[in-house]
Amino acid sequence: MTFDAQAFTEELERLPxxxxxxxxxxxxxxxxxxVFEHLDAPNQADLVHLLQADETASYFEEMDPDDRVDLLxxxxxxVATRLLSGLTPDERALTATVLGYPKGSTGREMSPExxxxxxxxxxxxxxxxxxxxxxxxxxxxxxxxxDGTRRLVGVVSLRDLLAADPATPVADFVRPADRALATExxxxxxxxxAERRRIALPVVDNEDRIVGILTVDDALxxxxxxxxxxxxxxxxTEPLRRSYLSTPxxxxxxxxxxxxxxxxxxxxxTVQVLEVFEHTLSQLVVLSVFIPLLIGTGGNxxxxxxxxxxxxxxxxxxxxxxxxxxxxxxxxxxxxxxxxLGGLGFLITGLLYGWALGSxxxxxxxxxxxxxxxxxxxxxxxxxxxxxxxxxxxxxxxxTFVDAAGLIVYFLIAKAILGL
Amino acid sequence: MTFDAQAFTEELERLPxxxxxxxxxxxxxxxxxxVFEHLDAPNQADLVHLLQADETASYFEEMDPDDRVDLLxxxxxxVATRLLSGLTPDERALTATVLGYPKGSTGREMSPExxxxxxxxxxxxxxxxxxxxxxxxxxxxxxxxxDGTRRLVGVVSLRDLLAADPATPVADFVRPADRALATExxxxxxxxxAERRRIALPVVDNEDRIVGILTVDDALxxxxxxxxxxxxxxxxTEPLRRSYLSTPxxxxxxxxxxxxxxxxxxxxxTVQVLEVFEHTLSQLVVLSVFIPLLIGTGGNxxxxxxxxxxxxxxxxxxxxxxxxxxxxxxxxxxxxxxxxLGGLGFLITGLLYGWALGSxxxxxxxxxxxxxxxxxxxxxxxxxxxxxxxxxxxxxxxxTFVDAAGLIVYFLIAKAILGL
Numbered sequence: 001m002t003f004d005a006q007a008f009t010e011e012l013e014r015l016p017x018x019x020x021x022x023x024x025x026x027x028x029x030x031x032x033x034x035v036f037e038h039l040d041a042p043n044q045a046d047l048v049h050l051l052q053a054d055e056t057a058s059y060f061e062e063m064d065p066d067d068r069v070d071l072l073x074x075x076x077x078x079v080a081t082r083l084l085s086g087l088t089p090d091e092r093a094l095t096a097t098v099l100g101y102p103k104g105s106t107g108r109e110m111s112p113e114x115x116x117x118x119x120x121x122x123x124x125x126x127x128x129x130x131x132x133x134x135x136x137x138x139x140x141x142x143x144x145x146x147d148g149t150r151r152l153v154g155v156v157s158l159r160d161l162l163a164a165d166p167a168t169p170v171a172d173f174v175r176p177a178d179r180a181l182a183t184e185x186x187x188x189x190x191x192x193x194a195e196r197r198r199i200a201l202p203v204v205d206n207e208d209r210i211v212g213i214l215t216v217d218d219a220l221x222x223x224x225x226x227x228x229x230x231x232x233x234x235x236x237t238e239p240l241r242r243s244y245l246s247t248p249x250x251x252x253x254x255x256x257x258x259x260x261x262x263x264x265x266x267x268x269x270t271v272q273v274l275e276v277f278e279h280t281l282s283q284l285v286v287l288s289v290f291i292p293l294l295i296g297t298g299g300n301x302x303x304x305x306x307x308x309x310x311x312x313x314x315x316x317x318x319x320x321x322x323x324x325x326x327x328x329x330x331x332x333x334x335x336x337x338x339x340x341l342g343g344l345g346f347l348i349t350g351l352l353y354g355w356a357l358g359s360x361x362x363x364x365x366x367x368x369x370x371x372x373x374x375x376x377x378x379x380x381x382x383x384x385x386x387x388x389x390x391x392x393x394x395x396x397x398x399x400t401f402v403d404a405a406g407l408i409v410y411f412l413i414a415k416a417i418l419g420l
Numbered sequence: 421m422t423f424d425a426q427a428f429t430e431e432l433e434r435l436p437x438x439x440x441x442x443x444x445x446x447x448x449x450x451x452x453x454x455v456f457e458h459l460d461a462p463n464q465a466d467l468v469h470l471l472q473a474d475e476t477a478s479y480f481e482e483m484d485p486d487d488r489v490d491l492l493x494x495x496x497x498x499v500a501t502r503l504l505s506g507l508t509p510d511e512r513a514l515t516a517t518v519l520g521y522p523k524g525s526t527g528r529e530m531s532p533e534x535x536x537x538x539x540x541x542x543x544x545x546x547x548x549x550x551x552x553x554x555x556x557x558x559x560x561x562x563x564x565x566x567d568g569t570r571r572l573v574g575v576v577s578l579r580d581l582l583a584a585d586p587a588t589p590v591a592d593f594v595r596p597a598d599r600a601l602a603t604e605x606x607x608x609x610x611x612x613x614a615e616r617r618r619i620a621l622p623v624v625d626n627e628d629r630i631v632g633i634l635t636v637d638d639a640l641x642x643x644x645x646x647x648x649x650x651x652x653x654x655x656x657t658e659p660l661r662r663s664y665l666s667t668p669x670x671x672x673x674x675x676x677x678x679x680x681x682x683x684x685x686x687x688x689x690t691v692q693v694l695e696v697f698e699h700t701l702s703q704l705v706v707l708s709v710f711i712p713l714l715i716g717t718g719g720n721x722x723x724x725x726x727x728x729x730x731x732x733x734x735x736x737x738x739x740x741x742x743x744x745x746x747x748x749x750x751x752x753x754x755x756x757x758x759x760x761l762g763g764l765g766f767l768i769t770g771l772l773y774g775w776a777l778g779s780x781x782x783x784x785x786x787x788x789x790x791x792x793x794x795x796x797x798x799x800x801x802x803x804x805x806x807x808x809x810x811x812x813x814x815x816x817x818x819x820t821f822v823d824a825a826g827l828i829v830y831f832l833i834a835k836a837i838l839g840l
Contacts, residue, residue: 006616010736134583141561141578141619158561158578163554194644196426197637199561199619216636217617224614227647228731234654235727236720244732245742249749253756256724260761263720270712281705288701288708292690292823295712299819300656300683304676307655311648312664316430322665329669336673341680399719403712 003031009038013243020246021050033062041067042242045074057086064138065094066111066218073103097211106189107182109222110203110212111138117156118148119174124166130158139215142200145174150209152179152202179204180214187226190219195316234310236263266400270295273404277411280420286353287414290361291407298368298406299399301337305330305376306398310390313380320385326377334373335366342366360417364410371409372402423451429458433663440666441470453482461487462662465494477506484558485514486531486638493523517631526609527602529642530623530632531558537576538568539594544586550578559635562620565594570629572599572622599624600634607646610639615736654730656683686820690715693824697831700840706773707834710781711827718788718826719819721757725750725796726818730810733800740805746797754793755786762786780834787833788826795821 012020012035024047027035036044036059048056048071060068060083072080072095084092094112101107115137117126130140143161145153155177156170164173180189180201193201193216201219203212232239238255240247274281274291281288309326312318318326342365350358376398380390414420432440432455444467447455456464456479468476468491480488480503492500492515504512514532521527535557537546550560563581565573575597576590584593600609600621613621613636621639623632652659658675660667694701694711701708729746732738738746762785770778796818800810834840 013737131582134579140582159554162551162560194640197640199636216619220614220617220640224735228735231651231727231731235723237724237728240728243735243737244728245738245745245749249752249756252728252749252753255728256721256753257757257760259724260717260720260757261764264713264717264761264764267713267716270716271709274709274712278705278709281708285698285702285705285708288705288711289691289694289698291708291711292694292715292827293684293687296687296690296820296823297680297684300680301676303655304657304679307651308657308660308664308672311651315644315648315663317434317663318665325665329665329672332669333672333676336669337677337680340677341684344681344684400716403716407712 003034005031005034005038009035013039013043014245016246017046021047025051033059037063037067040242041070041074043246044071048075048079053082057083061087061091064111065091065098065113066109068095069098069108072099101182104186105182106180106184106186106203106214107211109186109190109218110180110182110214111218112212113138114144114202114210114213115140115142116144116146116150116210117170119145119153119171120148120169122167122169123161123164123173126156126170127161127166130161138213139200142198142202142213144177144202144210144213145170146210150211152177152204152208152210155202157199177202179208181206182211186214186222189214190222190226193219194223230314234307236260263397263400266397267403269400269404270407273407273411277407280411280415283420284414284418286357287411290349291410294361294364294368294410295399295403295406297341297365298372298402301334301369302372302376302398302402305333305373306379309377310380313384313390318381320381323378323381323385326381327374330373330377331370334370337373338366338369341369356418360410360414363413363417364406367409367413368402368406371405372398375401375405423454425451425454425458429455433459433463434665436666437466441467445471453479457483457487460662461490461494463666464491468495468499473502477503481507481511484531485511485518485533486529488515489518489528492519521602524606525602526600526604526606526623526634527631529606529610529638530600530602530634531638532632533558534564534622534630534633535560535562536564536566536570536630537590539565539573539591540568540589542587542589543581543584543593546576546590547578547581547586550581558633559620562618562622562633564597564622564630564633565590566630570631572597572624572628572630575622577619597622599628601626602631606634606642609634610642610646613639614643650734654727656680683817683820686817687823689820689824690827693827693831697827700831700835703840704834704838706777707831710769711830714781714784714788714830715819715823715826717761717785718792718822721754721789722792722796722818722822725753725793726799729797730800733804733810738801740801743798743801743805746801747794750793750797751790754790757793758786758789761789776838780830780837783833783837784826784830787829788822791825791829792818792822795825 012023015023024032087095097112098108113136115130115133117129130143134140141158143156143158145156147153154174156174160173178192178196178198178201180203182203182205189201193214198216200213200215202210203214205211229239236259240255309318342362345365346358346362349361379398383390432443435443444452517532518528533556535550535553537549550563554560561578563576563578565576567573574594576594580593598612598616598618598621600623602623602625609621613634618636620633620635622630623634625631649659656679660675729738762782765785766778766782769781799818803810
């Protein structure tokens with residue numbers, strides 16, 4: 001069994017920065033390079049600051065253009081230019097193409113080293129051309145087919161080339177390609193690559209000229225990062241840029257405190273609502289006993305709807321234009337849930353606290369379920385419609401809203417039924 | 421531009437079952453087959469019930485063994501056996517290997533059609549062998565290398581085979597392989613495939629004999645399903661088995677109602693807690709005004725910690741054995757968060773309601789943040805340690821716990837400071 005760079009890197013990333021550097025220095029050159037390539041860009045940057053210039057330069061030379069750019073983003077301009085100037089003209093050119101596209105775009109994440117064959121070439125020559133560029137292509141399994149200029153006609157898989165009769169022109173078996181636009185969001189291209197189950201997507205510029213290729217392994221990295229961000233925001237925190245154990249406590253605090261404050265401000269709404277009804281409360285203190293149960297249930301119902309719809313959006317099962325369909329379905333769902341929970345609440349509270357209070361609780365639960373489900377289900381669609389990240393209109397926000405609205409409903413119903 | 425089966429399928433899955441069948445019947449045979457393969461197994465099953473037996477049989481014959489098994493799982497035994505018996509002996513044998521492994525195992529999701537070459541063969545012959553089986557291999561880009569019997573030695577990429585001098589034996593450049601065990605959880609194998617950025621993992625049995633291959637596109641499908649389940653459970657609902665719009669309302673209700681009830685039962689804890697302190701409440705009704713704000717903040721802090729740690733677990737950044745490290749970090753984080761929120765709460769409440777109440781709120785917020793963060797951060801690790809899905813110890817549960825505990829803290833502090 002040879003040296004497992006990936007596993008070693010994972011161990012390394014569990015260590016504090018200094019210790020990590022020491023461990024790294026102890027590696028034999030060849031392995032060190034392998035490990036360096038496996039590290040996240042922020043951790044690579046930490047090392048660059050601790051290593052000799054020449055040492056860094058040699059690693060930098062060996063990296064793929066797209067990884068190189070990720071690292072450059074983490075480094076101070078001075079270091080970055082020094083490293084760039086150390087590259088061979090070819091490598092610098094390749095790096096430049098990638099650097100030319102805005103952060104977060106597909107162009108930034110793609111590899112410019114793409115295998116291309118013209119459509120009028122025959123399968124035999126095309127295969128020869130691909131094998132000839134075996135070593136300086138990011139992948140040879142997906143081959144971009146051009147119209148002779150750099151315009152993308154489609155793709156052929158290496159499998160197609162091998163299966164085809166060498167004499168037949170590529171044009172005869174080229175397949176229309178799912179393409180990525182160099183200027184589109186990398187996350188969108190990556191998701192398309194994964195959903196269409198492609199090994200790679202050719203990347204084109206606005207004139208449909210082939211500029212690079214996005215491979216599934218890069219797509220997976222991009223989606224993993226996007227997934228982390230969405231999950232973090234749904235949990236009401238900012239995503240961490242390093243692994244959990246290697247992130248300083250104060251960075252973790254920073255990733256959470258703003259959200260907590262925003263949500264607390266939102267929650268102070270409930271304080272104001274309750275003050276309005278303080279008189280009612282003082283008349284019947286037992287009402288306050290049910291507050292956590294009621295708003296908790298409302299919040300849960302809202303979160304359920306939001307989670308389901310957010311996921312359906314991510315998978316393309318629903319679109320913002322389906323908003324009415326969704327509201328309808330969630331209202332119906334909320335009504336059925338409300339009937340069961342409300343009925344139960346009516347019975348139990350009724351038996352323990354009398355039927356008047358029982359019907360207050362029952363009715364409130366019913367109303368809250370309908371309200372929470374439809375609001376929770378609509379929020380993600382609204383977010384998407386206004387081009388905001390659905391995960392940002394996150395579950396905590398819905399809870400906050402449902403809390404305030406639910407309390408108003410609760411006390412209005414209580415006043416009406418108990419005549420307070 | 422040719423017919424886009426994937427896009428058409430997505431449209432189809434937005435329609436109600438009957439309408440879907442009608443649309444499907446209108447497709448020309450060739451396209452229908454293509455679309456059928458793109459449908460989810462449950463939707464395929466719906467169609468099978470509506471189509472002629474012979475029609476179904478022809479689709480079934482064309483499917484990959486692993487997809488075939490997914491469909492069989494959805495069908496009544498009678499239909500399943502009829503379809504199986506319609507297959508050619510070879511196809512039936514391939515399907516049987518996959519059927520032989522338990523649901524949810526890698527063996528169930530792999531393709532048995534794997535390209536294998538013995539290590540003592542030379543690159544030229546190996547390449548010839550692979551190309552020869554071009555059409556009945558799931559992939560030819562990753563080739564499993566055996567010791568001559570079926571035991572796995574490692575893998576070579578097609579790229580290696582093409583690059584190598586035809587005379588050199590495969591043994592000289594075979595690489596150690598990340599492998600999947602046919603009996604391990606498919607989700608684990610898929611995650612490894614994605615994390616290691618492999619195009620495919622060879623699948624072996626307990627004697628390390630090659631039995632199949634798991635390709636990245638299947639891995640992506642498996643992870644997508646797992647992701648949906650985790651997100652659903654974190655939102656406190658059961659995952660839906662079909663697309664949102666094609667799921668009957670009552671199925672959606674069923675996926676939520678159990679969780680809501682469980683959580684409501686949990687929340688009734690808060691009712692009991694509050695009853696214990698009802699006397700305190702009646703003495704100072706204003707205390708109840710802060711209940712939603714306090715438990716809301718506690719819940720949010722807990723969710724933040726749980727979300728971060730759950731994600732770190734999924735990415736392998738932390739392990740259950742790190743529990744002490746995590747508790748330490750979350751306690752520290754909670755303390756800092758508590759100081760900022762508590763300080764703010766103390767000031768604002770102090771100014772508006774007097775400093776006695778101010779210090780009650782401030783202290784409660786501080787204690788709750790420490791409690792919520794450490795509990796929220798530990799839960800996922802505990803879940804994992806007892807082999808439960810961390811997503812199942814989900815955020816709503818943490819909120820419920822924090823609500824009850826927080827209320828006790830609140831009233832104890834209030835009694836102590838206000839001497840009620």
